[in-house]
Amino acid sequence: MVKDGDHTSEAAPRLAHTRGWLSSGIAHIRGVSVPVIDLRTSIGMRPANDLRERNLIITEYNRSIQGFLVGQVDNIVNVSWTHIQPPPSSTGRSNYLTAIAKIEDKGVANLVEIIDVEKVLAEIVTYDVSISQGVLDDALVPLMSGTKVLVVDDSATAHSQVKATLSQLGIEVISCSNGQEALSLLQAWCDAGKCVTDEILLMITDAEMPEMDGYRLTKEVRSDARMANLFITLNTSLTGSFNDEMVKKVGCDLLISKFQPDLLVQAVQERLRRGK
Template sequence: MEKNKGILLESGTNELEIVEFGIGTNKFGINVIKVKEIINPVAVIPVPHAHPNVEGIIELRGEVLPVINVATALGFPPSTNPAQDKFIVAEFNKQKIVFHVHSVTQIHRISWDQIEKPSDMYQGADSQIIGVVKLNGEMVLLLDFEKIVVDINPESGINIQQVQKLGQRERSNKKLVVAEDSPLLRKLLHDTLAEAGYHNVDFFENGRDALNYLENLVVNGKDITESVQLIITDIEMPQMDGHHLTKRVKDNPKLEKIPIIIFSSLITDDLRHKGQMVGAEAQVSKPDIAQLVLLIDEYIL
């Protein structure tokens, strides 16, 4: 798996690979780009007073890593065949975490436009589902692993106090466009950007909606540099991911001058080159909101 990582999103192809795994009879998925390796279960050392979703810790090649029981986090029954369980070792938000699942079946190559946004009827504000993809007549649910981690450790999420320490600023006349699929993160970004003085922000649930908005400004004869000063985008989004959005903007002569900052849990030393190849001006790993605000200041002043 390691050898294939980094191929699909090099040029913003709007494709990804997902690892399909099972919890009970349900099928779920995780982006391959988050997965370091998949191993058989090893002995887990319980930690006193740990969060109920945390089984404990393991040592893997000299690193001590937390183990999250995904079934517990989702409110599902425990495994009926623990000997067949798997540990998915993942890395995002500058941390490594082990996710205990019941099975790992296969890898699928798909396009982001195959991924449907969860319906508001069953998603809800506390949903851990970020997308639904139909494969071979079945539905695979893409989990919001960042939310699973933040539910356990809220301090690992966006912290508005980081922005408050930057001091007062007046930026209300600056127009920002934000593409972010998570309702929770859209709310957090709205609040923290407002705290930083950025009150004129349009939010979109995916890259396609953001691109349509930008292209419509051009069609309607708007001066794009006057209408939008900067774009912030996540990477993982249904319909159109942030890399493809960035590529489409930079390939459009009437949009290319807009600075783009990629704000994602997938910004690591190994993956940073992906955003560079599609033309992003800057990249910030979630949840470093203070660094994001400083970069916004830099690129729009």
């Protein structure tokens, strides 16, 4: 199973250069030339020998379209994120596993590994985390240094890229791997008598995560008077009117597309402007 999403922003992520394409060629799909990545090789597995048993999954991710060459497809199932759990802590952070799920098939429970496609693509394409000229508001820059931002995402790659961007401004990143972990941290601060907005400038959260997604996390924060005024930015690669409506429904302050440093900086600056 591949965790994947579509873009939501009008701007594509800036790519510094590509490296080590594990390409199996180009596929022409509906008039579009799509690069094909051998997913098995990308995650350290041996490539399948018989191409007749291979299948192609076409995905759109942050305004880029690519195909993943995979093995045989036994079943296609729709799984709710409520049934997806984080991987065991013993798996470490060097693998490509971002979550697991139990799938029932004819009374037999199968354990399915969910691959972090963000990590796969990050090892193929180097994302430029530099901040474009003219984006920074000189009046706000002094206010950024020493502040903290809570980043909630199940992808270690996403954490690294957000941290690489914000650290340029002297901003410290506090990391949580899912919504439940983040909510517990926020509640612990409140229970200790701390003001959440004194601890962090804002929270940047992914949409889809195991245990608790970004929508539910935002709803829980907004329903708690002790932290209801926390500035929340949804940082996602999902697209469509559904996502826009969910952002409005749960009360996010901003919606930005992943892996775009300028948008991350603009989110911080928007929070500072509202604070003033």
